[in-house]
Amino acid sequence: MFTAFLIKYAEIGVKGKNRYLFEEALVHQIKYVLKRCEGGFKVTRTDGRIYIHALSEFDYDEVVENLKTVFGVSGICPVIHVPDEGFDKLSATVVDYIDKVYEDKNITFKVNARRARKNYPMNSMEINRELGGVLLESYPEMKVDVHHPDVMLYVEIREKIYIYSIEIPGPGGMPVGSNGKAMLLLSGGIDSPVAGYMIAKRGVKIDAVYFHAPPYTSDRAKQKVIDLARLVSRYAGPVYLHIINFTEIQLYIYEKCPHEELTIIMRRYMMRIAERIARENECLGLITGESIGQVASQTVQSLAVTNEVCTLPVFRPLIGFDKMEIVDVSERIGTYETSILPFEDCCTIFVAKHPVTKPNLKVIRRHEEYLSEKIDKLVQQAIDTDEVVIARW
Numbered sequence: 001m002f003t004a005f006l007i008k009y010a011e012i013g014v015k016g017k018n019r020y021l022f023e024e025a026l027v028h029q030i031k032y033v034l035k036r037c038e039g040g041f042k043v044t045r046t047d048g049r050i051y052i053h054a055l056s057e058f059d060y061d062e063v064v065e066n067l068k069t070v071f072g073v074s075g076i077c078p079v080i081h082v083p084d085e086g087f088d089k090l091s092a093t094v095v096d097y098i099d100k101v102y103e104d105k106n107i108t109f110k111v112n113a114r115r116a117r118k119n120y121p122m123n124s125m126e127i128n129r130e131l132g133g134v135l136l137e138s139y140p141e142m143k144v145d146v147h148h149p150d151v152m153l154y155v156e157i158r159e160k161i162y163i164y165s166i167e168i169p170g171p172g173g174m175p176v177g178s179n180g181k182a183m184l185l186l187s188g189g190i191d192s193p194v195a196g197y198m199i200a201k202r203g204v205k206i207d208a209v210y211f212h213a214p215p216y217t218s219d220r221a222k223q224k225v226i227d228l229a230r231l232v233s234r235y236a237g238p239v240y241l242h243i244i245n246f247t248e249i250q251l252y253i254y255e256k257c258p259h260e261e262l263t264i265i266m267r268r269y270m271m272r273i274a275e276r277i278a279r280e281n282e283c284l285g286l287i288t289g290e291s292i293g294q295v296a297s298q299t300v301q302s303l304a305v306t307n308e309v310c311t312l313p314v315f316r317p318l319i320g321f322d323k324m325e326i327v328d329v330s331e332r333i334g335t336y337e338t339s340i341l342p343f344e345d346c347c348t349i350f351v352a353k354h355p356v357t358k359p360n361l362k363v364i365r366r367h368e369e370y371l372s373e374k375i376d377k378l379v380q381q382a383i384d385t386d387e388v389v390i391a392r393w
């Protein structure tokens, strides 16, 4: 029965002169997800509102599910729009609308009319009163409550008349593309896809990098990361995933450096390489799934030593999250099931029994000098041979 959707957006409403940029990014993302849906749609922006008009039959649930993945959307209101053919016709339409949408009429309501077209023969107060009266007459169980109604029935008088009363919550945040781009270090774990989701939610476009160590990590482990990138792209738009062959670097570190420091030195090389690829691809920051204290390489001391190799800002949206909180988000956004598939990851292959938890920067730097003979060449080679996969939903 619905023929259109009114899209509400909160945060981007307050952006002053930049507002139109945000609105454009939002319209762009809405059009992008609608391409996944059956049917034709027209997206318009008028008076600080975004409307989606269906041009053909469509699957309501499919459209709503997809709109729920667009950051920047705070509410999705399914609308019926009817031509203005006089007040009696409008009353009949409203009575019919209530009947179809609210099976149980034991509800309180309020009519909230807005006259955007001033030549309409009644003012908003009159429309509220008259329509309220018609509804009370048609459905004696219904009661008016002007303060906390169960149903707020909006009637907007424009060229056509728009009627809506349902608001489905959207994900909030800001439209992707309105806030630059950053490089996500994406592993096969639970945390990094959630971290990517959270930064994308702030309007940031996402590229990703995965460090692969064949044959120690299998093709199935790589496929899992591609699948995770695709799950993130459901919200973030297409994700360019750089797959870096990390084997030689890892083996070289293993050969030359103390094994308790392997993880931390490896993490420093991941960050260095990620930063190089980020700069080559106009990314303004790095994103990781780190959280203080989660493992040895994420103590405050380890994070400080890892961070030291980067000059780009590193966004760590999960830094203060407990594992359970991260799991909650991953279940909600649909990455959890894939993340827990039991494939090896390159951080655990060579892991020492007792990795350092309080690395000393000077010591780590000194031990990295053991790598001086070949490491620059290996890093360059890893970057030159990266494989790019475009992950899209």
Ligand code: ATP
Pocket (backbone or CB within 6 Å): 184, 185, 186, 187, 188, 189, 190, 191, 192, 193, 209, 210, 211, 212, 270, 287, 288, 289, 290, 294, 295, 297, 298, 345, 346, 347
């Ligand atoms: P995750 O669940 O995201 O894998 P984790 O708890 O396993 O995280 P670590 O393995 O210490 O934590 O990794 C910390 C962060 O470093 C990850 O969240 C991710 O951003 C990055 N990272 C780790 N391994 C890789 C990898 N092989 N490729 C790309 N990034 C990685």
Ligand code: MG
Pocket (backbone or CB within 6 Å): 187, 188, 189, 345, 347
């Ligand atoms: Mg991991």
